[in-house]
């Protein structure tokens with residue numbers, strides 16, 4: 377596994393693909409490869425793109441690849457699918473849509489479909505970013521479907537978070553509810569050709585007017601439409617890329633990159649501890665049948681969850 381890590385460091389596409397697949401399948405000793413590459417991570421600009429299913433994230437990403445390549449930078453894309461049974465078809469769409477970049481060695485696109493249990497998805501995303509990072513990609517785009525907590529978690533892994541809103545979905549309300557206002561570095565009003573786009577723009581703007589921005593960065597709102605003229609689309613995405621770069625420069629100039637990096641490693645140690653401590657204990661409890669017994673006891677109100685947890689802690693934790 378360490379060997380895979382070494383080969384990934386040289387930019388070996390097959391090794392990188394294997395690693396991403398192992399991360400996806402949660403092959404246990406994949407950690408050995410990550411241990412090996414970790415010292416070399418932290419070079420890339422990680423951009424998260426999130427929004428409701430079908431908001432147009434992949435269409436945007438595909439075009440963003442062009443803008444990034446036009447500046448001679450290399451790109452790695454990871455489309456994260458937290459619930460593969462439902463969005464399996466969409467994943468296929470991702471691949472097809474970005475196929476025009478398939479022959480470009482400066483572009484590497486992969487999807488990551490993995491079970492989300494117990495921070496597993498977060499761990500997989502973090503590790504996947506590391507792999508794309510050490511293979512030498514300048515910019516890494518992580519597409520996550522905005523479902524539940526997922527969209528908020530991207531802040532733990534990305535330097536710049538793009539939130540895609542589309543007209544006619546009541547998104548402005550959803551965005552507040554989901555805590556997206558706090559995580560967005562740039563808002564994108566997508567499908568601007570659709571009715572209600574201007575209204576959504578204004579609503580987002582007035583929401584911004586009420587917001588406080590302790591860091592000093594006020595998230596810009598960019599309107600994009602991919603349905604009309606390809607040239608217009610390309611131009612608006614070039615502008616979006618400019619904003620993305622501005623944000624990165626802002627982070628650097630205000631020493632905020634360190635803050636994001638710290639958030640990232642905090643998340644990583646959390647995820648790693650879960651996987652090293654909580655998961656093995658839980659699987660032992662499940663395998664021995666103790667977990668079932670606990671459930672039965674709780675059903676009969678013979679005890680409570682905290683007493684049970686204390687008992688498990690007493691057994692496994694050295695104090």
Ligand SMILES: Nc1nc2c(ncn2[C@@H]2O[C@H](COP(=O)(O)OP(=O)(O)OP(=O)(O)O)[C@@H](O)[C@H]2O)c(=O)[nH]1
Pocket residue numbers: 427428429430431432433434435436463466469521566567568569570600601602603
């Ligand atoms: N009207 C309109 N449709 C668009 C626009 N951009 C994308 N679409 C369409 O919206 C649909 C979904 O686009 P995707 O790019 O796959 O959206 P996504 O957010 O990646 O979708 P998931 O990954 O499944 O969540 C496709 O049929 C696109 O053709 C736009 O600007 N205007």
Ligand SMILES: [Mg+2]
Pocket residue numbers: 433434435455466470519
């Ligand atoms: Mg997509």
